[in-house]
Amino acid sequence: MKITFLGTGTAVDTKKAQSCILIEKSAKVIVDIGCGAFRRLGDVGVKVTDIDAVLLTHNHLDHNADLLPLLKARWLENAKKLDIYGPSGTKAYIESILEAYPYLRGKLNITVSEEKCFRVAGMKVRTVPTYHSIESRAYVFDDVLVVSGDTRPFRELLSTECEVMVHEMSLPSGFSEYHTTPDNFREYVKYLRANRLLFVHMYPHAYAVKEDILKSIGTGEVVADLTSIRI
Ligand SMILES: [Zn+2]
Numbered sequence: 001m002k003i004t005f006l007g008t009g010t011a012v013d014t015k016k017a018q019s020c021i022l023i024e025k026s027a028k029v030i031v032d033i034g035c036g037a038f039r040r041l042g043d044v045g046v047k048v049t050d051i052d053a054v055l056l057t058h059n060h061l062d063h064n065a066d067l068l069p070l071l072k073a074r075w076l077e078n079a080k081k082l083d084i085y086g087p088s089g090t091k092a093y094i095e096s097i098l099e100a101y102p103y104l105r106g107k108l109n110i111t112v113s114e115e116k117c118f119r120v121a122g123m124k125v126r127t128v129p130t131y132h133s134i135e136s137r138a139y140v141f142d143d144v145l146v147v148s149g150d151t152r153p154f155r156e157l158l159s160t161e162c163e164v165m166v167h168e169m170s171l172p173s174g175f176s177e178y179h180t181t182p183d184n185f186r187e188y189v190k191y192l193r194a195n196r197l198l199f200v201h202m203y204p205h206a207y208a209v210k211e212d213i214l215k216s217i218g219t220g221e222v223v224a225d226l227t228s229i230r231i
């Protein structure tokens with residue numbers, strides 16, 4: 001399995017793409033597709049028609065803003081069917097896109113699912129509800145890879161045995177109940193069962209002190225846009 005971080009930024013970043021992770025196995029799967037992610041596909045030589053599935057952790061703009069450009073491009077490029085997965089409300093969100101842009105109705109070759117467990121790219125995928133300001137879900141792939149999406153840390157997710165855990169680390173300590181900070185992460189770090197912990201989704205004022213954050217947690221790495229790893 002190859003994992004490429006196409007976007008590690010947040011809603012305010014202009015130097016990073018927003019949330020997007022490309023997983024390549026027997027198929028190409030994207031987890032979240034925030035603003036700037038569409039452009040990043042070109043950076044790694046992936047065509048818009050190459051994507052088989054998009055998994056949304058939640059429907060905040062920094063996680064889904066480039067879904068619409070992807071759908072339009074795939075229509076124009078006559079792409080095969082795209083499977084979209086997301087939390088409840090995802091079907092309504094797609095319908096609202098079609099209401100806003102009626103010329104796309106009947107053109108998009110997609111399925112939209114709000115299932116909690118499914119298979120994609122030969123992998124068993126399960127979802128874990130997370131603690132965020134709107135309904136949001138983490139994805140667990142084959143008990144190998146975990147992607148947290150936006151959340152404050154919690155035991156059920158952190159204690160998942162896996163090779164790699166991709167977890168958000170949005171803000172410096174004391175800033176948020178809906179996101180991860182060094183303070184709230186430290187409370188749960190003892191439950192961590194991942195072999196490797198990778199942090200993404202750092203707001204600029206957290207990113208500016210990332211070394212201090214890592215030191216205070218005692219584990220983990222901060223990944224940048226276009227970093228690739230293999231599991
Ligand atoms: Zn969010």
Ligand SMILES: [Zn+2]
Pocket residue numbers: 010011019060062063150201
């Ligand atoms: Zn976010």
